[in-house]
Amino acid sequence: MDRVRAVKISGTGMAVPPRTVTNHDLVSVLNTSDEWIQQRTGIKERRHVDGGTGPSELAYEACLKALEAADLGPELIDLVIVATLSPEHYFPGTASFLHTKLNLGTTPAMDIRCQCSGFLYAMNVGKAFIASGQYDRILVVGVEVHSSGLDMTPRGRDVSALFGDGAAAVVLEPSPDPERGIVAISLHTEGQYAEKLWIEAPSPRYQPAFSNHMIESGQAYPQMDGPFVFRHAVVRMPQVLREVLKSCHLGIADIDMFLFHQANLRINEMVAKTLDIPQEKTFNNIEKYGNCSAASLPMCLDETVRAGKIKRGSLVCMTAFGSGFSWGSAVIRW
Numbered sequence: 001m002d003r004v005r006a007v008k009i010s011g012t013g014m015a016v017p018p019r020t021v022t023n024h025d026l027v028s029v030l031n032t033s034d035e036w037i038q039q040r041t042g043i044k045e046r047r048h049v050d051g052g053t054g055p056s057e058l059a060y061e062a063c064l065k066a067l068e069a070a071d072l073g074p075e076l077i078d079l080v081i082v083a084t085l086s087p088e089h090y091f092p093g094t095a096s097f098l099h100t101k102l103n104l105g106t107t108p109a110m111d112i113r114c115q116c117s118g119f120l121y122a123m124n125v126g127k128a129f130i131a132s133g134q135y136d137r138i139l140v141v142g143v144e145v146h147s148s149g150l151d152m153t154p155r156g157r158d159v160s161a162l163f164g165d166g167a168a169a170v171v172l173e174p175s176p177d178p179e180r181g182i183v184a185i186s187l188h189t190e191g192q193y194a195e196k197l198w199i200e201a202p203s204p205r206y207q208p209a210f211s212n213h214m215i216e217s218g219q220a221y222p223q224m225d226g227p228f229v230f231r232h233a234v235v236r237m238p239q240v241l242r243e244v245l246k247s248c249h250l251g252i253a254d255i256d257m258f259l260f261h262q263a264n265l266r267i268n269e270m271v272a273k274t275l276d277i278p279q280e281k282t283f284n285n286i287e288k289y290g291n292c293s294a295a296s297l298p299m300c301l302d303e304t305v306r307a308g309k310i311k312r313g314s315l316v317c318m319t320a321f322g323s324g325f326s327w328g329s330a331v332i333r334w
Contacts (some may be wrong), residue, residue: 007127007182008175009332011072012302013065014168015058016047016289019169021147031154037161042265046164046290048147054088056097058167059143065302066139074102077171078135080109080323081126083118083142083294083322087111087150094143116140116322117187118260118294119168120330124185126172140268142294143167149199151221156270159222162263164290168298180313186244186329189274193232196225233263234270235319237329241275241319242260249320250315252277255331257310261320262286262296271319284307293322310334 023034024047037043049058059082067074080102082095089097093111114121119142126138146163150156173182201219202210214220237260245251258277260268265286272282283304292299298319304310314334321327 004131005133005308006175006178006180007130007172008113008180009170009182009334010173010307011068011070011171012068012168012298012305013062013069014023014166014295014299014302015065015185016164016166017049017053017058019048019050020045021048022282023161029152030157030161032157032161040264040266041162042284042286043162043290044287048168049145049165052146053145054181055084055086055094055143055145055167056088056101058145058165058171059094059098059141060101060214062143062167062169063098063141065141066169066171070173072171074104077102077104077137077139078264079107079129079138080104081112081138081140082109083112083114083122083140084144085113085115085118085293086144086146086202093106097135098141114294114326115324116291116293116296117320117324117328118261118324119297120185120318120320120328121187121326123172123182124126124172124187124332127185130172130174138172139169140172141167142296142298144293144295146293151218151223156221158226159224164292165290166289166295166299168295168302170301177207183331183333184244184248185328186240186247187235187242187332188326193228193325196325197229198223208313211296214223221224229269230252230264234274234324236325236327237267237271237319237321238274239318241271244331245317249333250331254315255283256314256316257304257316259297259304259316259318260281260284261322262289262300263291296320
């Protein structure tokens with residue numbers, strides 16, 4: 001039987017739209033205040049696309065940067081996996097539209113819909129393909145364009161101030177050094193709470209699946225039970241982080257950098273406090289980009305790598321929680 005191959009991240013890249021939307025820009029639109037948003041979330045600004053820009057454009061830019069960092073051309077990619085909750089179209093998946101921009105011929109490409117934990121789920125799928133020997137080089141992308149699907153009225157204040165648009169990608173390859181690469185990933189789902197953070201419609205459950213009433217009633221916009229989500233996030237994230245560390249015989253002190261999903265700065269601060277993680281071992285960019293769902297973790301990864309906060313040999317732990325409910329954690333030796 002062939003030995004299971006180690007899998008490393010050989011390149012990272014990210015992309016955000018050029019247009020910055022500050023809290024002050026939302027004051028009159030959402031009937032809110034800069035102070036209200038910052039106190040509850042830590043967000044100061046976010047990026048929004050302009051009309052005509054979809055997820056595949058942001059994903060393409062991020063992929064080019066990741067490929068450049070890995071010193072590879074698109075023609076060497078064997079599979080593309082896109083994690084997103086904001087698809088380019090109802091069907092086919094965003095991966096198809098990214099695929100043609102990358103000019104990948106008949107290379108397979110697919111979407112994964114696991115929301116804010118999507119990047120970890122997608123990375124685990126890519127890891128399994130490479131470890132088994134089926135593929136050698138995989139692009140894993142997290143991308144979201146939230147802004148065009150938000151309720152930008154006072155009714156949507158609690159949710160619409162949270163989200164931004166962005167993309168980030170990594171290149172996965174076999175690692176010649178068995179000690180370097182993705183060490184472990186732990187994933188979980190608790191579907192009974194799916195309706196605590198969701199978009200109800202459009203849906204094939206309704207006849208018709210699309211209607212003006214869905215917009216007028218708010219069914220077509222994100223809805224969240226914020227306190228409920230918060231309570232679960234601050235429990236599940238430490239749990240799964242401890243779980244993944246235990247699986248690879250590591251402790252909190254062994255990790256050089258902790259990256260958390262960027263949904264709410266208060267959540268991340270509470271998780272770090274629960275686990276006695278020193279502030280200098282964490283990184284947050286939510287104040288600049290808001291919650292970019294599946295793109296948030298790889299955006300943090302790209303920024304920390306390019307800033308030199310993560311170096312060769314560093315142990316990195318990434319943890320996310322989001323809609324589904326789904327959550328997970330990964331350990332990587334850079």
